[in-house]
Amino acid sequence: MKNKSFLIIALLSISWLLTSFISEKRKQxxxxxxxxxxxxxxxxxxxxxxxxKTDEVPASFEIVEKETGNIVYTSSHIKRFGSYGPFKQTARLNFSDFKKQGNFYIRANGTTSPLLLINDExxxxxxxxxxxxxxxxxxGFNPYLKDSCHTHDGFVLYGAKAGIKDSTHFDASGGWHDASDYLQYSTTTANATYHLLMAYRDYPQVFGDKQQANGLDGKNGRADILDEAKWGLDWLLKMHPKKNIMFNQLADDRDHISMRIPKEDSQYGKGFERPLYFITGEPQQRGKFMNNxxxxxxxxxxxxxxxxxGAVLFxxxxxYARLLVKKAKTAYRFALQKPGVTQTASVKSPYIYxxxxxxxDMELAEVSFNFSGEKVQQKKxxxxxxxxxxxxxxxxxxKDTAAHYQYYPxxxxxxxxxxxxxxxKTAASYYxxxxxxxxxxxKNNAFYRGxxxxxxxNNLTVAFAMQCNWYGILSGDTAYTELEQANVDWLFGCNPWGTSMVYGLPEWADTPRDPHSAFTHLKGYPINGGLVDGPVYTSIYKSLIGIKLNEADEYADFQSDLAVYHDDYGDYSTNEPTMDGTxxxxxxxxxxxAQAKTPTGHSTFYLGANIRRDSTQKKIYLVFTGDEFGDGGEKxxxxxxRKxxxxxxxxxxxxxxxxxxxxLIKKLKSKGHYxxxxxxxxxxxxxxxxxDSLLVTKMQFxxxxNNNYNAMAAFGIKKAEAKYFLxxxxWYNKTIANWSREQGLALINxxxxxxxxxxxxxxxxxxRYRSSDEIFKSITSFNENGPNGLNGFILLMHIGTDSRRSDKFYNRLAELITYLKAAGYKLDRIDN
Known part of the structure; x- marks a missing residue:
């Protein structure tokens, strides 16, 4: 009897433990x-x-170090927001003051986050x-497939306005497929090309050279992003072959008849040629109707x-640069032919851009004529x-909603x-x-989703994060830094579905695996780096034609009446990658x-050299260079x-x-100057x-x-304490910047x-002569009118000059320092 009672008690205990475990698991x-x-x-x-999905909100949270299991941070910095989407309660857990680098987990009320990485890389x-x-x-040539496609494109439609007979052939092979279909649009290609060029112009130091111009493996002495941008430029040149000819798109929605790996595509058109839609400035076909x-x-x-x-960067x-300049001018004149908007055409469906x-677009076109760096045309x-x-x-x-690509870019x-x-500061105020x-x-929800x-x-999210970032750079106002970061975080998993929106990034986490792409669906090819469309209003999702999920929805718990996202091949509305968004x-x-390398992330680089420090801080770095002249040194x-x-x-x-x-050198060193x-x-x-043409070899450089550093060593200056190199x-180029970096040096200018x-x-x-008065006025004028004034400026002068210059600017140094201090600037060494 005792044994039976013991057995019953044991079974009840096990049942209670199992029930508790299941209950806790469900709660988690x-x-x-x-x-x-x-x-x-x-x-x-x-x-x-x-x-x-309960009323539970933690009072505090902790950060646990992965390697040791130790709690390394505890905080109650929690801001509650209530319901959002599928959730009954949401809150923001702020740990911005936690600066330790490493791998961690966030833990609160028994719930643990995915792996948390904190470091500047x-x-x-x-x-x-x-x-x-x-x-x-x-x-054209596709380096991933190591094969060619669409090499016969294309034939003209709507060309009568330019005196071109429909069906006339123009070479339009090249460019990028727009998304998982194989249409190609001038608008998205031009915008994508501009973003790639701009990325290299603004942050050249982050890009490598591992591919050839054709996209195959192998260095070619040019950053891969420039190779890719040129691929876009070359196709745009084909889409604007003559001053009075410009095409808006290649192929149309009849492309959607089937999913396939790109080849020659003869299912519609003129043999293997696909239609080229001429820009007429007048409505063209949109399914059963006409576009606007x-x-x-x-x-x-x-x-x-x-x-x-492109002309500047190439x-x-x-x-090639001259050709781009010429085409920029003819394209500008084409834009003025009939002010207005050009929409894309479709044959079967109502969906267009x-x-x-x-x-x-005209605003950017006007100001782009000043990109050459020559005298700014104020009229532009x-x-x-x-x-x-x-x-x-x-x-x-x-707005809360808009048509597809209605406001583009x-x-x-x-x-x-x-x-x-x-x-x-008009333009910055518009931002x-x-x-x-x-x-x-x-501001009314925990994800800061607006x-x-x-x-x-997702394309809008990227654009908005960029706008917040640019506004901060231009104005020095950091009020929207958290909003900017929230939009970046959203793209990489800080969203209701807990997934990154970029295929394969990061490789260790939840990212799209079944996108609406023939590459993955038919061949299992990874589409690394592709940004998918992103969540849509549930009302939009339910209204779209031809969507059917192929598998059980792994994100079913996170769908809501607000918005849905599916990692499913059948959902072209949320899970199709786009070229221009990427x-x-x-x-x-x-x-x-680039910005992760600086304290607040607002330094400017050009060709691999830091040419402006943090533009949000009122600091200026006076630098003096010297070679044969040193007449101003003592003064x-x-x-x-004295100052x-x-x-x-x-x-x-x-x-x-x-x-x-x-x-003089000994005095400068003893006074604590760099x-x-x-x-x-x-x-x-x-x-x-x-x-780009080097006049020295790497060995000579x-x-x-090294000889320069040997001369410095005579004054007790070690290379380890003089890592900044001007x-x-x-005058330098990216190769010099790379060689400097290999020496462990930070190139500045x-x-x-x-x-x-x-x-x-x-x-x-x-x-070429500039008087001291003219120089002084240029400094005060930029302080009063330039973006962010002189914040972060590296202001260069010379320690001595040729005797033929009697108007020595260093005689105005005391006046300059007085002016800068009165304007609120702190003057400092380059290494601070």
Missing amino acids: EQRWIRINLLGYPTEAVKVAVWAS VYKGAADFCLQYMRQQRS TTGTSSTAAKFTSAFNL KADRN AEDNWVD VTKALQYAGQESITPWMQ FINLGHYEVAKQEKG KQGIEKVWNRA VPFIWCS ASLIYLLAAKE INAVLD EVKVSFFLTGNFYRNPNFNG LGPHSDQHLLYCDWTKR EKDL PPYE FTPGTKSNADYTYPEMGK
Whole structure:
């Protein structure tokens, strides 16, 4: 009897334990901690989101170190928001003040987050990773398939207006397939190309060279992102073959008849040729109806800006650059033929890219004519601002919904470029107005989600994060930094579904695996780096034609009446990758990688050199260079001493070895100024007119630089304490930047915008001569009118000049320092 009673008690205990376990497991399945699966830089805003289907909200949370299991951080910094989507309670868990690097988990009320990474390398290589998708989308020769497709394109439709007979052949092979279908659009290609070019221009240091121009493995001496951008430019040139001819799209929706790996596609068209739709500025077919085309501007203006930026970045290839400049001008004239918007055409279905705005494209086109770096044409800036005023806020930001691609691009690129050229701050203020519209929706939910769930919502999310980032850079206002980061976090898992929206990124976490793509569906090929469309309003999803899920919905618990997302081949509305969205993401990831290397992420790089420090901080870095002249050294030292300012001196080996400067160098060192290298023999590294052409070998570069450091060693200056290097003549290219980095050095250069570096000129130089008064005014003018004033400026002058210059600018140094201090700037060494 006792044994029976014991058995019953034991069984009841086991049952109770099992019930408790199941109950706890179910309870845990009702609550989640969402994070950015890619990780967080140490100095970034770091927030996770608590999401629960119960009323439970934790009072505190902790961070647990993966390797040791130790609790390394505890916080009650929790902001409750209530219900959102499928969740009854949500909250933001802020751990921005946790700076330790490593691998962790967030834990709250028995719920544990996915693996949490914190370090300054979390975005490293992400932009280049996404370039894989762009290469995979290539038409013509496809490097992923190592095969060619669509080589016979195409034949003209609607060409009568230009006197072209329909069915006339034009070579249109190349470019990128637009999404998982094989249509190709001029608008999305031009926008994608511009984003790629802009990414390299703004953040060249993050991109590598592992592919050839054709996309196959193997270095070719040019960053892979430039190879990809040129692939886009080359196709755009084909789409604008003559001054009076421009095509808006290649192929149409009859492409959708089947899913297949791209080959020659003969299911419609003229043999293997697909139709080329001429831009007429008048309505064209949209299924049973006509589209709402009103003019030529929206597409042609995008050509203009892409060509102008391309001409700058490919200027080493003079013939190609000249061709791009020529095409930019003819495209601009084409845009003015009939002001208005060009929409895409369709034959069978009602779905098109229903772009409905064009003044934003004209704004960018106008200001793009100033990209060459020559004298700014103020008329172009004025005209651009006029267009900007007509659409100060990108319209989707003011709405809860919009038609497919109705307001494209999803960010006003022109505002950013105008802001860098205008004298006031009008364009930056427009960005703020748009951000505020989205913030008014976002601030009411824990995910800070203010972007509408329309088709391609992820593309809008990328664009909005870029706008927040640019506004911060331009204004120095950090009010929207957390909002910006929330949108980045959303893309990488801090969303209701807990999944990254980028195929294969990060590789260890939940990312799309069954996208609407023939590559994955038919062949099982990975589409690494592709950004999928993203969640849509449930009402939109239910209204779309031909959607049917092929498998059980693994995210069923997180769908709601608000929005849905499916990692399922059958859902083309939420899980189809897009070429142009991925190109925009590449820019954003490049910015995030570069900015993670600086305290607040607002430094500027050019060709691999840091040319401006943190533009949100009122700090200026005075630097003086010297080679053969040092006549101002004693006076400069005395002024700095009297004004209690520390600066940086970059001196050649010639200068360090010159016995006349021996005492001066010792004084500068003893006063605590930074003393760094400027090359040994003041070599000219690359050609003045063809910057990519090196005039030194790597061996010569390294030997000369080592000699510079040997000369510095005589004064007790070790290489380890002089890692910042300013190139001779302030002239370098990306190869020099790479060689410097291999030496463990950080290449820097002066910040453009003032004429301080012209203090070496003398009257005999003619038009190149700049007086001290002119130089001083250029500095004060930029402070008053430039974006962010002189924040983060590396202001370069010379420690001595030729005797033929009697108007020595260093005689104005005390006045300059007084002015800068009165304006609120802190002056510091380059290494602080």
